[in-house]
Amino acid sequence: MQPVRHLVSIDDISLEEMTALFRAADRFSADPRGFANFAPGLITASLFYEPSTRTRLSFESAMLRLGGGVLTAAEMTSSSASKGESLADTVRVVGGGYADLIVLRHPSEGAARLAADYSPVPVVNAGDGSHEHPTQTLCDLYNLHVERGRIAGLDVVLAGDLKYSRTVHSFAYALARFGANIVCVPQPGFEMPDYVLRRLREEFGVEPMRADAKRLGALAAKTDAVYLTPHKPHQLSLFTDASHWEVEHVDAVYMTRPQTERYSDGERQQRDYLRIEKGSMGAESLRDAVVMHPLPRRDEIAADMDDDPRSIYFKQTARGVPIRMAILSWLLGRLPEAPLAAPRIDVNHRSKVAHNPCPNPSCISRTETRHASPSFAVIARTPLRARCGYCSREFTFRFVGCASTRNYHAPESHSVRQILPGNLVFFSDRDQAEEHGFHATQSVLA
Ligand code: NCD
Numbered sequence: 001m002q003p004v005r006h007l008v009s010i011d012d013i014s015l016e017e018m019t020a021l022f023r024a025a026d027r028f029s030a031d032p033r034g035f036a037n038f039a040p041g042l043i044t045a046s047l048f049y050e051p052s053t054r055t056r057l058s059f060e061s062a063m064l065r066l067g068g069g070v071l072t073a074a075e076m077t078s079s080s081a082s083k084g085e086s087l088a089d090t091v092r093v094v095g096g097g098y099a100d101l102i103v104l105r106h107p108s109e110g111a112a113r114l115a116a117d118y119s120p121v122p123v124v125n126a127g128d129g130s131h132e133h134p135t136q137t138l139c140d141l142y143n144l145h146v147e148r149g150r151i152a153g154l155d156v157v158l159a160g161d162l163k164y165s166r167t168v169h170s171f172a173y174a175l176a177r178f179g180a181n182i183v184c185v186p187q188p189g190f191e192m193p194d195y196v197l198r199r200l201r202e203e204f205g206v207e208p209m210r211a212d213a214k215r216l217g218a219l220a221a222k223t224d225a226v227y228l229t230p231h232k233p234h235q236l237s238l239f240t241d242a243s244h245w246e247v248e249h250v251d252a253v254y255m256t257r258p259q260t261e262r263y264s265d266g267e268r269q270q271r272d273y274l275r276i277e278k279g280s281m282g283a284e285s286l287r288d289a290v291v292m293h294p295l296p297r298r299d300e301i302a303a304d305m306d307d308d309p310r311s312i313y314f315k316q317t318a319r320g321v322p323i324r325m326a327i328l329s330w331l332l333g334r335l336p337e338a339p340l341a342a343p344r345i346d347v348n349h350r351s352k353v354a355h356n357p358c359p360n361p362s363c364i365s366r367t368e369t370r371h372a373s374p375s376f377a378v379i380a381r382t383p384l385r386a387r388c389g390y391c392s393r394e395f396t397f398r399f400v401g402c403a404s405t406r407n408y409h410a411p412e413s414h415s416v417r418q419i420l421p422g423n424l425v426f427f428s429d430r431d432q433a434e435e436h437g438f439h440a441t442q443s444v445l446a
Contacts, residue, residue, distance in 0.1 A: 003342060003343055004116075004119070004120065004121065004122055005122055005331055005340055005341075005342075005343055006112075006116040006119075006122050006123045006124070006125075006331075006343070007122070007123075007124045007125060007134055007135065007327065007331065008112040008113050008116050008123060008125045008132075008134070009113075009125070009132050009134060009170070009173075009392075010132065010134040010137050010138075010170040010171075010173050010174045011173065012134070012343065013134070013138075015177060015178065017330070017338055017341075018138065018141065018174075020330075020335070020337045020338035021138060021142075021323065021326040021327060021330060021335075021338060022141070022142050022145045022323075022326075023337055024325075024326035024329070024330070024335055024337055024338065025142055025319070025322040025323040025325065025326040026146075026322075028065075028321075028322035028325040028326060029319065029321075029322035032065055032321065032322065032325075033065065035065060035066055035067070035325065036065065036066070036067035037067055038066040038067055038068075038325075038329050038334050039063065039066040039067050039068035039328065039329060039332055039334055040067040040068065041068070042063075042066075042068040042069070042100045042101075042332055043063075043068060043069045043070065043071060043098070043099045043100055043101075044059065044060075044063045044068065044069075044070050044071070044099055044100065044101045044102070044103055044328065045070070045071040045072075045073065045094045045098060045099035045101070045102050045103070046059060046060060046070065046071070046072045046073060046074065046103045046126075047073050047076055047090065047091075047094065047102055047103070047104045047105070048073065048074050048075070048076060048104075048105045048126070049076040049077070049081070049104075049105060049106045049107060049111075050105050050106065050107050050127065052074075052105055052126065052127075053296065054294075054295060054296075054317050054320060055103075055105065055126045055127065055133075055135070055136065055320075056072070056074060056103070056105070056126070058317070058320035058321050058324050059103050059124075059126070059135075059324050059328070060072065061321050061324075062321050062322075062324035062325040062327075062328055063328055065321065065325055066325055066328060066329055066334075068100075068328075071094075071098060071099055076090075086368055086370060086371055087106065087111060087114060087115055087118075087364070087368055087371075088114060088115070088117075088118040088368060088370075088371035089118075089371075091104070091115045091118050091119040091123065092118050092119065092120070094119075095119040095120045095121040095123075096120055099121060100121050100122075100332060101121050101122045101123075101124065101328065101331055101332060102115065102119055102121060102122070102123050102124065103124045103126050104123055104124065104125060104126060104128075105126040105127045105128075106127075106128050106129070106364070107128075107129050107362075108128065108129050108362060108363065108364040108366075108367060108368075109128055109129035109130065109131035109360065109362050109363050109364065109390065109391035109392075109393070110128060110129075110131060110358075110363050110364040110365065110372075110388065110389075110390025110391040110392070111128045111129070111364040111390075112124075112125030112126075112128045112132075113128075113364070113389070113390050114364045114365070114368055114371065114372050114390060117371075118371065122331040122332070124327065124331065127166055128166070128364075129166065129262070129362050129391070130163070130164040130165070130166050130169075130259065130262050130362070131166055131169065131391055131392060132166050132169055132170040132392075133166040133167045133169075133170050133294075134170050135323075135324060135327055136166075136167045136170065136171075136294050136320075137167065137170035137171045137173075137174050138323050138327060139294075139316065139317075139319060139320045139323045139324075140167070140171050140254065140292060140294070140316070141171075141174055141175075141178070142319055142322075142323045143290075143292060143312065143315070143316045143319055144156070144251075144252060144290075146319065147252075147290050147312060148251055148252070148290075151175070151178040151179075151180055152178050152179040152180060153179060153180065153181070154175075154180045154181070154251040154252065155180070155181045155183060155247050155249065155250050155251050155252075156175055156180055156181070156182055156183070156250075156251060156252045156253075156254060157182075157183045157184075157185055157216070157219070157250050157252065157253040157254065157289070158171070158172065158182060158183070158184050158185065158192075158254050158256075159185040159186070159219070159253060159254065159255045159256065159274055159276070160185075160186070160187055160190070160255050160256035160257065160258070160273070160274055160300055161186075161187050161190040161256050161257065161258045161259050162184055162186045162187075162190055162191055162192040162193075162256070163186070163189075163190040163191060163192070163193055163259075164190070164259035164262045164263070165256040165257075165259055167256065167294045168192070168254070168256055169193075169196050171254065172192070172196060172200060172228070173196075173199070173200065173204070176200050176204035176205075176206045176228070176230055177204055179230050180230075181227070181228065181229045181230070181247070182206070182227075182228040182229075183211070183213075183216075183225055183226070183227050183228070183247060183250070184225060184226040184227075184228065185213065185216065185219060185220045185223055185225050185274070186223055186224075186226075187223065187258065187270070187273055187274050188222065188223050188224075188270075189267065189270060190258075190267075190270075191226075192226070194394075195387070195392065195393050195394040197228075198379075198394060199392075200228060202379070204230065205230055206228045206229065206230050207228065207229055207230075208226055208227070208228050209226065209227045209228075209229070210224065210225075210226060211225050211226060211227040212225075213225035215247060215248070215283060215284075215285045216250070216283055216285060216286065217280070217282060217283030217285075217286070218279060218280035218281075218282065218283070219253070219274075219276065219280050219281065219283065219286065222272070222274065223274065227247070247285060248285060249285055249287075249288075250285050250286050250289040251289060251290070252289055252290045252291075252292055253276065253281075253286065253289050253290070253291050253292065254292045254293070255274075255276055255291065255292070255293045255297070255300050255301055256293065256294065256300070257293075257296065257297055257298050257300055258270075258273055258298070258300075262362075273299065273300055274300060275299060275300055275301070275302060276291060276300065276301045276302065276305055277301075277302035277304055277305060278302070278304045278305060278308065281305070281308070281310070286310075288310065289310060290310055290311075290312045291305060291308070291310050291311045291312065291313065292312060292313055292316050293313040293316070294316075294317075295313060295316075295317050297313070301313070326338075356374060356425060356426055356427060356432070356436070357369070357374050358374055358376075358388040358390065358391060358393065358395075359393075359395050359428060360388060360391050360393045360395075362391070363388055363390055363391040363393065364390050364391070365388070365390050365391075372390065374388075374389075375388070375389035375390075376388055376389060376395075376424075376426060377389065378421075378424070379394060381411065381412075381416070381417075382411055382412045383396050383411060383412075384396060384397045384398075384400060384411035384426070385397075386426055395426075395428075397411065397426040397427060397428060398410075398411075398427060398428060398429055398430075399411070399426075399427040399429070399430065399433050399444060400413075400416050400419065400424060400425070400426060400427070401424075401425035401426075401427060401433055401436070401438045402415075402419045402423050402424070402425070403422075403423040403424075403425050404420075404423050406437060406438050406439060407438065407439050407440075407441050408425070408427060408433045408438040408439065408440060408441065408444060409441050409443045409444060410443040410444055410446070412443075413441070413443035415441065415443065425438070430444070
């Protein structure tokens with residue numbers, strides 16, 4: 001039997017499949033009521049552990065328009081989760097006969113990956129903490145495809161809270177894969193995280209450069225912009241200094257709200273959030289840029305932009321239905337133009353099992369300890385960098401142990417090269433290694 005296909009990360013879907021979904025979405029959007037024979041008898045379950053309006057309702061609308069049924073658990077806190085049921089057990093129950101596909105939103109990063117490991121039916125990640133939101137990204141890409149006719153080579157500004165916005169992270173990975181240029185205009189203090197920039201650079205060949213944002217006028221006046229382009233050769237440092245970038249013309253500005261629910265107390269104090277209003281969109285480079293937002297918005301897009309012909313955020317959200325009709329019918333094996341292929345072999349997520357938990361306190365492996373097996377992909381050996389198989393965060397570890405000899409070493413030690421991948425254990429410090437009963441070798445003591 002073919003393995004079940006999930007949509008947990010935007011990496012799980014190829015560019016060809018995305019393009020096929022856009023074609024299907026065009027068909028669904030031309031005749032939204034004409035496809036009620038696509039998925040009769042099939043049921044999706046919405047398991048939402050966090051609030052949602054658009055994502056849940058557009059998925060449910062999409063399934064109903066395809067002729068299927070929906071089960072809704074919009075407040076999972078009122079479900080057996082409040083009795084201590086694990087996510088792994090919940091998806092086994094719901095996927096074991098109740099529903100043919102699960103749409104999951106959860107506050108922990110990597111939750112959808114864990115759910116996919118246990119679910120007998122496809123899992124769609126509808127947002128996992130500040131990690132990823134791949135179906136919003138497909139919606140955003142579909143909007144660019146409709147509005148601009150292409151994605152490759154577009155210049156897209158990502159603005160606002162780039163640190164915690166999961167929509168931005170998935171969107172940036174996808175834009176890089178399509179060969180678009182990205183201009184980051186972050187709220188100061190909420191820049192794109194280094195682990196995202198590193199991935200963009202190391203896996204997608206994108207070059208991050210500090211840039212001068214004068215051509216964006218008032219939109220970028222308060223902040224340091226970063227230009228990410230797939231076309232520049234690799235440099236040695238993470239950032240290259242450049243005093244000018246070559247963007248004469250912006251195709252899209254993607255604004256995001258402050259993700260205050262994920263802020264630390266200090267971060268909650270920040271004021272003066274970036275704001276798009278008619279007056280900040282006057283720069284020549286922005287003259288026909290479409291203004292996008294995954295919504296909900298707060299004050300970051302002023303109401304005076306609503307009737308500006310460049311604003312497409314309400315159209316953007318309406319297109320969430322046809323693209324989700326395409327996603328659902330694809331994963332349910334009902335889309336002739338996108339036959340369900342085997343899952344992409346995913347180097348990022350299928351990683352080495354390790355014995356220590358992920359250091360990210362928001363990672364699902366920290367709470368679902370009975371079901372998550374900590375796993376890391378080694379990105380670099382010296383200094384040792386590894387990426388968590390659930391939340392994708394990268395960490396530098398000080399020491400490496402071998403689960404079979406129970407010795408631990410400095411990462412640059414030759415002995416580390418001899419450890420079989422499945423035996424690697426990563427430690428942040430000596431105390432952690434000793435607590436786990438590991439013994440220091442000469443390389444540690446030296
Ligand atoms: C986004 C989300 O939940 O991440 N909303 C959505 O799905 N349309 C964006 C946000 O909440 O800011």
